[in-house]
Amino acid sequence: MMTTPADIHILIVEDDLASRSLLVSYFENAGYRVSESDNADHLGDRIEQDSVDLVLLDISLPGKDGLTVTRELRASSSVGIILVTSKGDEIDRIVGLELGADDYVTKPFNPRELLVRAKNLLWRMHDSDKQTRSQDSRANGGYSFEGWQLDPHKRQLTSPEGVQERLPEGEFKLLQALVNHPGQVLSRDQLMDAIHDREWTPNDRSVDVLIGRLRRKLGDNPSNPQLILTAHGAGYMFAGNTGT
Secondary structure, eight states: OOOSGGGOEEEEEOSOHHHHHHHHHHHHHTTOEEEEESSOTTHHHHHHHTTOOEEEEESSOSSSOHHHHHHHHHTTOOOEEEEEEETTOHHHHHHHHHHTOOEEEEESOOHHHHHHHHHHHHHHHHHHHHHHHHTHHHHTTSEEETTEEEETTTTEEEOTTOOEEEOOHHHHHHHHHHHTSTTOEEEHHHHHHHHOOSOOOTTOOHHHHHHHHHHHHHTOOTTSOSSEEEETTTEEEEOSOBTO
């Protein structure tokens, strides 16, 4: 169980030496175990072998870019991912969230802000694990709906065909919030509160991005969804039959 910064391993992937050195120094001074790289080659293997908890990933890397890496990581890992993007790359930030990133910061960034975002994400990941363990008796070890199974201990989603996938923290907390309130419209404010503890703006699309990702994973046709319905102007509602 992660209890102190020294228990947490952060990997900084940034090709700019000055930016990378600044971040390494800042996180090491905060007590974290820090590794660094100027490229994303074999990043998935490294994360698994070195037990990395959080990746700070620059989008504009030479060779394999950060968006491609995010997609590949999310296919096999639930490691925390914070993207570092240029100020004008709004589309890249949205795509990054769609591909599975947990958060983002823009250059030029304030190292202190990035440290706070990293702490908050790590806290949410850790707190989510504690909350799901404490909810075991209420959830009878997991959630069931329309042949799907959601394991709150592992954040693991199992399809009716038995295909398993561990959900990123944001997707899990959003799906859990929806399944916990079947037939009830949850506003974007309520859903944002469920998945974030950072400040957000009215045009923040995080919830919509995560809903889109969940629908794809659940095979829920976005043009005619059956499980996660859109209440236009109000929010979203889970329409599946729980306990089945």
